[in-house]
Amino acid sequence: MNIKEASKQTGVSSAAIRYYEKELLIPAIDRSDTGNREIDARIIRRINFVKKMRAAGMTIENLRRFIELFDSKNDTNKEQTALLKEQLNDMEKKRDDLQLAIDHLHYKLDHYYDHVVASEKELQDLDRQHEEQVANSTKIKSNF
Numbered sequence: 001m002n003i004k005e006a007s008k009q010t011g012v013s014s015a016a017i018r019y020y021e022k023e024l025l026i027p028a029i030d031r032s033d034t035g036n037r038e039i040d041a042r043i044i045r046r047i048n049f050v051k052k053m054r055a056a057g058m059t060i061e062n063l064r065r066f067i068e069l070f071d072s073k074n075d076t077n078k079e080q081t082a083l084l085k086e087q088l089n090d091m092e093k094k095r096d097d098l099q100l101a102i103d104h105l106h107y108k109l110d111h112y113y114d115h116v117v118a119s120e121k122e123l124q125d126l127d128r129q130h131e132e133q134v135a136n137s138t139k140i141k142s143n144f
Contacts, residue, residue, distance in 0.1 A: 006039040010047045
């Protein structure tokens with residue numbers, strides 16, 4: 001299949017597929033006599049793998065390293081699992097940070113009337129007091 005068809009099948013843009021090839025995230029794609037890319041099932045699997053790992057937040061650098069290890073003829077299971085564990089830790093940290101933000105918004109919504117409205121009244125009172133102080137200060141200055 002050509003790159004347009006591969007793009008449609010994988011949901012990855014043609015530009016991204018070319019980028020993946022350039023960055024060695026997928027193997028070199030065979031070309032037809034006219035120079036068009038001929039993408040087979042092997043390349044489609046790699047494109048989908050890269051797409052999933054990028055969605056999991058893996059950097060291009062770490063993904064390239066993982067693929068090098070995967071393609072190696074040596075036993076690289078420990079290094080591969082170490083990269084995956086590192087990525088998992090990064091994603092869990094992001095999830096935890098996001099959960100804290102979500103929890104804060106839930107708190108604000110759950111306590112809107114007893115907290116936010118009360119805070120608004122306090123701020124309005126402080127604004128009114130400030131305006132009165134400025135007005136009094138202006139009166140004192142005008143008496144001089």
